[in-house]
Amino acid sequence: MKKMILGSALIALLASCGSSNRGELVGAYPRPDFYQVNPYGMNYIHFGSFVMGPSDQDVPYANVTKSKTVSVQAFYMDDTEITNNEYRQFIAWVKDSTAHRILGEEGIGEHIFEENEYGEELDPPKINWDERIRWNDEEEREALLDMYLPENERFYRRKEFNTRKLKFEYYWVDLKAAANKSGRDLDLSYTNRKGQNNAIKGHVDRSQFIIKEIINVYPDTLVWIHDFTYSFNEPMTNAYFWHPAFDDYPLVGVTWTQAKAFNVWRTQLLNSWLSSNGESFVQHFRLPSEAEWEYAARGGLDLNPYPWGGPYVRNILGCPLANYKPLRGDYVEDNGFHTVPATSYEPNDYGLYCMSGNVAEWTNTAYDESVYDFAHDLNPEYTYDALANDPPALKRKVIRGGSWKDIGYYIQTGTRAYEYQDTAKAYIGFRSVMTYLGRGKTGDPETWN
DSSP: OHHHHHHHHHHHHHHHHHHTTTTOOOOSOOOOOOOOOOOTTEEEEOOEEEEESOSSOOTTOOOOOOOEEEEEOOEEEESSOOBHHHHHHHHHHHHHHHHHHHHHHTTSSOOOOOBOTTSOBSSOOOOOTTSOOOTTSHHHHHHTGGGBOOGGGOSTTOOOBOGGGOEEEEEEEOHHHHTOGGGSSOOOEEEOTTSOEEEOSSSOOGGGGEEEEEEEOSOOTTHHHHTSTTOOOHHHHHHTTTSGGGTTSBOOSOOHHHHHHHHHHHHHHHHHHHHHTTOOOOOOOBOOOHHHHHHHHHTTOTTOSBTTBOSOSBOTTSOBSSBSOOTTTOTTTTSOSSOOOTTOSOOOTTSOOOSSBSSEEEEEEEOOTTHHHHSOSBSOOOOOOOOTTSOGGGGEEEEESOOTTSOGGGGSTTOOEEEETTOOOTTEEOOOEEEOSSSOOOSOGGGOO
């Protein structure tokens, strides 16, 4: 009887709510309140316009930039480059998830794998993160043996993880293909750019735009050796990525594709937590566009060649203002040798550290010499997702900021350079951005960060 009374009262309440708009257009309700909090370690960059391009002489006469006024919407950016220890959180997650999947397949865990008619997994396995991995238990140790290097590959009989097994599987949506009207509402069989076939019966099957990627996420620690011929850098290979002494140093040795995978994982990490707490999702983490990077690097100082203004690379005391290669190769004059901790030197007016020097940074933008001629002036961006068998020219991605081994020209905010998306270097890292939800913040700018 109590349940019936309660149910009747609830129905009456809902009916009264439905009629409370008095027949007026008031929008769908109820809607949750939303207030966007700065993601941890990120600073808010207010929307604005600026003159993109060189603020100094084009010394090499490269003719790949020209001055152009563009506008960029509000976004968040990491105040430092991604550090070794931050990326190791990603590595640890991939290692543990790999172990959970193996244990599930071995029947030890509580994981269910559903397959379609082709034997492909329909959904990623549900991982019970509360289930602790007992690495040293006999049964689990035997099941996880494949995660370690075989005995013939071990140094001094040390049992070490096989980094080739650390693969991250993720999906992304090809929105540009989905927006292509010529491919809509047709009866055809479509093969997406990754070679995945999808039958379309009378209308577009959205699954064709979902691209599956599997990528090894461990950084190439040998970059310190193969990037510098006739140079002794073995100590950096031995310790740079894993040793606590380098925890707060910028990550290097990752490709553009690995940086992209990291941002997918970081998005899942945050949105999963938000969902578990009944909160709304936020925009995904990603690499910055070339325009976003330059806008943030300038720190609101338009027409200045460096993040601190300019036109000089030294302060009033003659001290270098960034970690780069001063003069004719004196690597230590800037108080560094290779890289330096990510919070070294003074931040720019947006609170961002080392936007010039230390390590160059991947952007999301595909490199084209003439992009300034055809890119839009509203959030300009040019992307191309190159395949493994594409020619090298199509794999070029813009890098910005210069590095510890570069001369002063490359640490200018307007200087463009590129590297190939499947290549890792000892002087290239990255930082993430996230588009702000809404027009932009209001009120006192001093409180935004």
